[in-house]
Amino acid sequence: MTRFLPLVEDAQGPLFDALNRIGPIILGTNLPNVLPNHPYLLLDQNSPLDIDQIVAWLDAGVEKVILPFAYAKEVIGIIPEDRLLLLLDVANFSAVSDKVRSGVSGALLKTPEIDLDMISSISKFFSDSAIHVWSDSPSPPSTFTVRALLGIGANLVLPSAQLTLSATTTTQLNVADLFLAPIVSDRPDGLFPTVVSTESGHSLGLVYSSAESVKESIATGKGVYQSRKHGLWRKGETSGATQDVVSIRLDCDSDSLEFKVVQHGTGFCHLPQQSCFGDLRGLPALESVLKSRFQTAPPGSYTKRLFDDPELLRSKIMEEADELCRAQTKEEVAFEAADLFYFALTKCISFGVGIPDIERSLDKKAKRVTRRPGNAKPQWSKSPKKPPPPTSSAPVESDTPIRMRSSNLSSVTREERALLLRRPVLKSDEMIAKVKPIVSEVRKRGDAALLEFTAKFDKAQLSTTCIFPPYSKSSMELPADVKDAIDKAYANIKKFHQAQSDGSTLKVETMPGVVCSRFARPISRVGLYIPGGTAILPSTALMLGVPAQVAGCKEVVFATPPRPDGSITPEVMYVAELVGASAILKAGGAQAVAAMAYGTETVPKVDKIFGPGNQWVTAAKMLVQNDTDALVSIDMPAGPSEVLVIADHTANPAFVAADLLSQAEHGIDSQVVLVAVSLSKEHLSAIEDEVDKQARALPRVEIMRQSVAKSIIVKASSIEEAIGFSNDYAPEHLILHLENASQHVKMIDNAGSVFVGPYTPESCGDYASGTNHTLPTNGYARQFSGVNTLSFQKHITSQEITSDGLKVLGPVVATLADCEGLGAHANAVRIRLGTL
Numbered sequence: 001m002t003r004f005l006p007l008v009e010d011a012q013g014p015l016f017d018a019l020n021r022i023g024p025i026i027l028g029t030n031l032p033n034v035l036p037n038h039p040y041l042l043l044d045q046n047s048p049l050d051i052d053q054i055v056a057w058l059d060a061g062v063e064k065v066i067l068p069f070a071y072a073k074e075v076i077g078i079i080p081e082d083r084l085l086l087l088l089d090v091a092n093f094s095a096v097s098d099k100v101r102s103g104v105s106g107a108l109l110k111t112p113e114i115d116l117d118m119i120s121s122i123s124k125f126f127s128d129s130a131i132h133v134w135s136d137s138p139s140p141p142s143t144f145t146v147r148a149l150l151g152i153g154a155n156l157v158l159p160s161a162q163l164t165l166s167a168t169t170t171t172q173l174n175v176a177d178l179f180l181a182p183i184v185s186d187r188p189d190g191l192f193p194t195v196v197s198t199e200s201g202h203s204l205g206l207v208y209s210s211a212e213s214v215k216e217s218i219a220t221g222k223g224v225y226q227s228r229k230h231g232l233w234r235k236g237e238t239s240g241a242t243q244d245v246v247s248i249r250l251d252c253d254s255d256s257l258e259f260k261v262v263q264h265g266t267g268f269c270h271l272p273q274q275s276c277f278g279d280l281r282g283l284p285a286l287e288s289v290l291k292s293r294f295q296t297a298p299p300g301s302y303t304k305r306l307f308d309d310p311e312l313l314r315s316k317i318m319e320e321a322d323e324l325c326r327a328q329t330k331e332e333v334a335f336e337a338a339d340l341f342y343f344a345l346t347k348c349i350s351f352g353v354g355i356p357d358i359e360r361s362l363d364k365k366a367k368r369v370t371r372r373p374g375n376a377k378p379q380w381s382k383s384p385k386k387p388p389p390p391t392s393s394a395p396v397e398s399d400t401p402i403r404m405r406s407s408n409l410s411s412v413t414r415e416e417r418a419l420l421l422r423r424p425v426l427k428s429d430e431m432i433a434k435v436k437p438i439v440s441e442v443r444k445r446g447d448a449a450l451l452e453f454t455a456k457f458d459k460a461q462l463s464t465t466c467i468f469p470p471y472s473k474s475s476m477e478l479p480a481d482v483k484d485a486i487d488k489a490y491a492n493i494k495k496f497h498q499a500q501s502d503g504s505t506l507k508v509e510t511m512p513g514v515v516c517s518r519f520a521r522p523i524s525r526v527g528l529y530i531p532g533g534t535a536i537l538p539s540t541a542l543m544l545g546v547p548a549q550v551a552g553c554k555e556v557v558f559a560t561p562p563r564p565d566g567s568i569t570p571e572v573m574y575v576a577e578l579v580g581a582s583a584i585l586k587a588g589g590a591q592a593v594a595a596m597a598y599g600t601e602t603v604p605k606v607d608k609i610f611g612p613g614n615q616w617v618t619a620a621k622m623l624v625q626n627d628t629d630a631l632v633s634i635d636m637p638a639g640p641s642e643v644l645v646i647a648d649h650t651a652n653p654a655f656v657a658a659d660l661l662s663q664a665e666h667g668i669d670s671q672v673v674l675v676a677v678s679l680s681k682e683h684l685s686a687i688e689d690e691v692d693k694q695a696r697a698l699p700r701v702e703i704m705r706q707s708v709a710k711s712i713i714v715k716a717s718s719i720e721e722a723i724g725f726s727n728d729y730a731p732e733h734l735i736l737h738l739e740n741a742s743q744h745v746k747m748i749d750n751a752g753s754v755f756v757g758p759y760t761p762e763s764c765g766d767y768a769s770g771t772n773h774t775l776p777t778n779g780y781a782r783q784f785s786g787v788n789t790l791s792f793q794k795h796i797t798s799q800e801i802t803s804d805g806l807k808v809l810g811p812v813v814a815t816l817a818d819c820e821g822l823g824a825h826a827n828a829v830r831i832r833l834g835t836l
Contacts, residue, residue, distance in 0.1 A: 003250060004146065004156045004178055005040065005132055006163055015175070018165055018218045022179050022248050024063060026157065031057070037247065038063040042108075045087070049074060058083055058369045066108050069095070076103030080369065085132070093122060106130030108157060114141055120152040132157050140173045143181040150182050165219045176215035182254040191226055194257040196268060199246050199356035201260070202284050204268035205276035207233075209257055214248065221245050223261050241265030283355055286342065289415060290349045301413050306346050313350075316343045326706070331615070331640070331669045335710070402692045402701075402708050404660075404674065408715040409725060420714060421729050423639060423671060423778050431619035435590040439620055442591050446600035453591035460562045460586070465595070465602050467568065467584040475567070476574040483574065486538055489768035490578055493546045496770030500789035501550055513805020517798045522552040525604060526792060527596035528581075529611030530572060532560040532588065538571035543772050543787065544610050545579030551792035556581045557604055559596055559611075561588030588613075590620035597624035597632045610635040610787060612774060635787055639778030642671030643762060644731035644751075646722045649683065651737035655758055657690035659735050662763055664707040665700040671777075672711035673729065675722045677738070684713070723747045730781040733762045752781045803836055 006019045011032040019025055020036040027039050029047070041057055045068035054065055054075070066085040067075055069092055075084065076099070086100065086107040093109070106129035109122060114135050123131045133149060134157035135141065146156050156178075164172040185192055191208040198204060209217075210226035213233070217224045223235035223243030236242030243261040250257060267274035274280055280288055290303070297304035306313045320343055324336040348358065407420055441449040450465050467475075478486075502520040509515050528544040531537055541558065548556045558581045560572055568584060576584055585592055585603055599605030609621055609632060621634040643663035647656050656674065664672045676684055695704045716722035719738065726734060730750035738744055741757045748754055752775030755762050766773045774787035785791075801809065810829040817825035 003150065003182055004158065006160055006175075007042070007134070007157055008160045010160070011036070014219070015160060015163065015165060017221060018175055019160070019163070021218055021221060021245055022175070026066070031060075031062075035061045040064045040066060040085070042066045042087070043068060043071070045070065051075060051078060054079060055369045058367065061364050061367070063367070064105065069100075072100045072103070076100060081105055083367075083369070085130070090118070093125075096125075101126060101129075104129070106132065108132045108134060109154075110134050110136065112136050114145060114149070116148055116152060119149065119154050123153045130155065139171060143173075143177055146178060146181040174215070176211070176218045179218065179248075179250075180211055180214060183250060183257075184255050186255065189228065191228070192255070192257050194225060194259060196223070196243075196259045196261060198284065199260055199262060199354075200284060200359055202280060203275060203277055204261070204263060214257070217245050217248060217259070223259065235268075236265060239265060241267060243268075283341065283345070286345055287349070287355050290346055291354075293415070294349050298413070301411075302416055303346070303413070306343070307350050313343060313347055317347065323709070329668065332706075335669070400705075401688075402695045402705050403688060404672070404691070404708055404711045404713045406713040406715065409721055410715075410717055420712060420725075421779075423642075428619060428622060431615050432623050435616055435619045435623060438590040439594040439597075439623055442594035442600070443598045446595075447602055450587055450591055450595050450600060450603070453589070454562070454587045457589050457591070458561045458587065459564050460566045462562065462566050462586060465585060465587065465600065467586065469582065471573055471577050471584075476570050476577060478570050478574055482571065485768070486542070486571065486574060486578075489539070489542055490546065490575075492768055492770040493542055493772070494550060497547045497550045497772075497789045500547075502790060502793060502795070511805065511808060513802035513807075514809055515800045517800075518795050519798070520790075520793045520795050522554070522793055523608050524553065525555040525557070525606040525608075526553045527557045527559060527585075527593075527606035527609040527611075529588075529592060529596075529609065529613050529617060530558055530560040531611075531613055531617075532562075532569060532572065538569075538575050539767050539773065540611065541572050541575035541579075543774050545575055545581060547772065547787060547789045548610075548792050549579040550789050553792055555583070555604055555606070557583045557585060557596055557606055559585040559587060559592040561592075562586040588617075590616045593617060593620035593624060597627075597630040606632065608633045608635070608792075610774065610791070612638055635774065635791060636776050636784045637778065637780050639780075640669040640671055641666040642673075642731055642777055643733040643735060644673040644675060644726050644729055645735045645737060646675045646677065646719075646726060647679065647687070647737040648677040648719065648739055649679065650739040650758075651679075651683075651687075652758055653683070653686040653690045654694070655761075656687050656737055657694050659737075659755075659762055660691060660708075660711070661695055661698065661704055662761065663733065664695075664704045664711065665698065666703075666707075668703055668706040668710075670707045671731075672707060673731070674711075674713045675725055676713055676715050677719055677722045678717060679715070688713075719744060720747075726751070730776075730779045732775045732777045732781065733765070735760070735762055750781045752776050752786050806832060807836060 003023065005024060005026050007026040008016060008019065009028070010016065011027060024038045024040050025036050026042050028042055029044060039062055041062045041064070043065060049071045051074070058065065058079070064083055064085050065079070066087050068087050072086060081103050082105045084104040086096070086104045088096070088107050088109050090109065090111045107126060109119065109131060111133060112135070114133060119131065119133055131154040133154050140158055140162040141156065149156055158173065158178070162172055163175050163178070165175060168174040168177050183192060191210055194207045194209040196204045196207060207225040208228060213224045213226045221244060223245055225233045225235065227233040242264050246260040246262060248257060248259055263274065266272065269276045274288070279285065293303040294307055297307065306316070317340070320336060320340040324333065324340050327333040327336045348354070407416070409417070412420065438453060442453070447465050451462055455461050505517055505519040507515060507517045526548050528541070528548065530540045530544070545556065545558070556579065558572065558576050560568060562568060566586065568586060583604055585595060587595060593609060595603040596606045596609055618638045622637070624630045624632050625634045641663055643659065645656055645659050660672050660674060664670050674687070691708060695701050695708065698704065714725060716725060723744065727749045732752040733755065734748065734751040734753070735755040736744060737758055745754060745756060753765050753771055755765060765771050772787045775781070776784035776786065810833045814826040814829045817823070817829070
């Protein structure tokens with residue numbers, strides 16, 4: 001925020017450098033080769049008007065041009081108003097028309113002396129625009145006058161001849177005194193809270209400043225602060241972690257400061273980290289790592305290859321740019337943009353270009369007055385022709401092989417290994433913000449909002465929200481083979497989940513006369529979200545409905561998007577009948593989650609919500625579980641479907657490829673990993689050939705073409721190394737194509753579900769083997785189990801103590817209660833002991 005403007009004649013030297021740290025500077029048309037931060041340019045009123053030259057100055061980085069009043073009418077409307085200031089004498093102020101006033105962002109008022117009443121009047125005339133006051137007086141005003149000007153919305157302009165880095169005199173004002181004139185402190189010690197950040201605005205820490213420390217920082221360009229215990233603190237004086245000050249600013253209330261600095265050495269914090277608020281994240285973290293790797297990357301590492309091989313780096317940048325252009329979903333765009341940023345920033349670092357340099361270039365481009373047409377260069381101007389739509393269901397052919405990327409665990413660095421474990425970034429906060437209005441509307445308006453959202457998002461015009469038993473036979477009509485398959489899957493899933501049911505009561509006598517118990521009770525009301533609409537997912541209905549039925553939940557509410565005619569797919573209807581669903585909500589998305597969480601006039605409120613879904617469903621589940629008014633929990637966080645296959649020399653290439661593709665077809669964001677244990681080049685090539693061949697023969701080849709391209713082959717030298725990587729990755733599905741595969745299951749610590757041996761495809765677990773297919777993704781298998789019968793139950797504990805038991809236990813309890821200062825707890829024991 002501008003507080004005063006120095007008018008500089010000599011754009012060099014210590015005074016110029018100091019002024020450049022604290023705000024804009026007014027320069028004459030004899031510009032230096034390197035412009036200061038956000039310079040203002042004062043045009044000579046005796047020189048002819050050259051609009052093209054003004055535009056060139058603005059394009060070169062000049063923030064604002066101050067033009068004489070005589071030129072106003074010729075320039076206004078051509079130059080953007082926010083880039084113009086009007087140079088006015090007090091004498092010609094009355095000649096300013098409304099058109100001129102609205103065509104500039106303020107005025108620089110030249111006056112023989114500072115008349116606060118007159119300046120206040122002019123300031124009101126220009127309303128919200130900036131007024132800068134330049135007095136002809138040979139002596140500078142006092143800091144009191146500076147504060148008074150700020151009080152009426154005006155800033156002081158001073159020639160550099162009236163400024164000094166030395167002490168204030170009758171003819172010169174100290175720059176720091178002038179800068180600090182408006183600042184106030186509400187602290188007893190008079191210090192100013194000071195936020196220290198990097199050039200790109202990432203916080204390093206909070207410190208305190210004094211007038212003395214600010215004065216030294218402005219003059220020296222070094223980070224100097226005020227320690228509340230030790231006095232003046234010159235950052236890095238003993239540690240070597242010095243700071244070069246880029247800018248010092250006051251906040252909008254003039255009660256705190258911001259220092260932007262270039263931090264040298266180990267960092268700002270006394271701990272081994274750059275920021276007091278923890279390690280850097282995002283682009284600054286990547287920049288820091290790349291700078292370090294540029295200096296120390298070991299020979300043969302991938303990053304070292306990128307730095308040493310410009311052609312490889314160029315190819316990767318073009319490859320990632322092309323993949324970003326092809327991205328079709330938000331998640332895919334974010335994933336591909338991150339890859340492109342990585343390789344682009346690698347090139348920047350190799351040329352000594354950092355994020356602040358890029359941001360300065362962006363700022364300069366944003367302020368350009370002249371604009372290019374924006375057309376692409378000829379080699380990029382033609383959009384690639386889209387292939388004609390296929391005339392049948394046969395997949396579209398392409399000459400490009402469908403291939404995975406490869407890495408070797410024995411040669412990757414720690415940072416590169418971390419990238420192999422990385423999942424797509426799920427910006428849950430952004431999605432929660434998007435679903436919040438939907439959830440809020442359903443919560444407030446109930447069925448009316450639910451029907452509106454169903455019409456908008458599911459394209460179904462409904463008169464009722466739910467279907468209740470008994471369900472009509474016509475809604476469940478199925479081909480005999482489909483019905484038989486569902487019946488067999490139901491039987492297997494029910495058998496396995498019945499074996500998990502906890503129907504017994506645990507009793508333990510912890511000491512004589514003290515018996516503790518634990519027993520299970522079903523969650524009374526559960527909501528099961530079943531994705532639907534154009535898809536048919538009876539498998540999810542089975543995987544959620546069967547354990548709810550086995551657990552004994554009293555109310556089981558299905559929620560699934562209706563078809564355009566308002567009906568529910570007969571497969572889901574049939575499963576609802578099998579598991580005894582008490583209601584079927586005809587809605588999807590965030591609106592269905594909200595309806596089950598809060599209840600509506602017709603939709604029963606539930607206590608826990610289960611089921612997979614898109615990012616809208618996931619965000620809504622996360623939102624409602626954190627709302628104490630909803631009093632609802634959810635099964636687990638959710639992300640894109642994923643599989644990790646570990647294969648050794650015994651693996652059948654066709655089986656391995658089929659397992660990889662079974663997950664790759666879910667979506668372009670599916671996570672597919674093959675960990676190859678000491679496979680020969682020929683064996684690995686056979687697997688890759690099978691992936692390409694099988695994918696081309698499958699109906700969802702275009703999805704797999706994109707998801708497989710993002711998938712990885714990780715080469716491991718041993719089964720122990722392979723399983724170690726898998727445990728770190730914590731996959732949703734883990735498939736073991738290993739010799740004596742069952743012997744290695746004991747080494748698995750983190751996985752949603754494990755598929756053991758060559759004849760155990762993941763598809764069986766998805767549908768009918770008996771295990772549940774609702775599993776933790778995105779690495780959450782480290783701390784979450786898949787859905788099971790116990791997911792639909794909670795455990796209650798009880799205790800029963802006899803009088804003899806209390807005689808022994810009571811004094812222990814009373815002593816601990818006294819220790820914690822909870823007298824009423826101790827009294828509840830002692831009052832009973834007193835009767836014994």
